[in-house]
Amino acid sequence: GAVVSQHPSRVICKSGTSVKIECRSLDFQATTMFWYRQFPKQSLMLMATSNEGSKATYEQGVEKDKFLINHASLTLSTLTVTSAHPEDSSFYICSARDLENVQFFGPGTRLTVL
């Protein structure tokens, strides 16, 4: 099946710094990618829908200036958490949709902000 990768898998940073997470579709082109956040023992909450070559669509309550999303190519979307704070510590998961409308998930990135 199709593979979606995320990098890094884990990141620890100091409060106030920015962190970039990459999501790549390895063997298919993804015009649409999705970014989710998951707190411990909770569900996946959709943050934004990322479309190649256009601005991301953010869900209600998600700060677009805080979580910058760039979908520069058909195989890469990036999520940048700007000026990260401890409350941003979470598990971030991306997914990519192929041309047959099947969605594949990345392995996730665990962010810890000290």
Next chain:
Amino acid sequence: AQKITQTQPGMFVQEKEAVTLDCTYDTSDPSYGLFWYKQPSSGEMIFLIYQGSYDQQNATEGRYSLNFQKARKSANLVISASQLGDSAMYFCAMREEHQGGKLIFGQGTELSVKP
């Protein structure tokens, strides 16, 4: 209003027994899809099974089957012959065709398989 509801925060099942994980949904879109994912402690989301709103038959994939009751808006997952490796979080999700294809997830059910 919650679009996807999983009312069982945790479930226990004896190894080799069958277990049903509940999921109800709410939508006015006539075209939608229902998904079940397994999330082990590693965090990866593993796709299990899919049911389209127009599918006449219940979906099956190996030991997984989906009990789709459209009138009741329920899409319960049945796991037969449970194995120790089935212990994980299970999420039900819905995709509405007129909502940009995004998946909305339920709260999840933590399944524990006892030896």
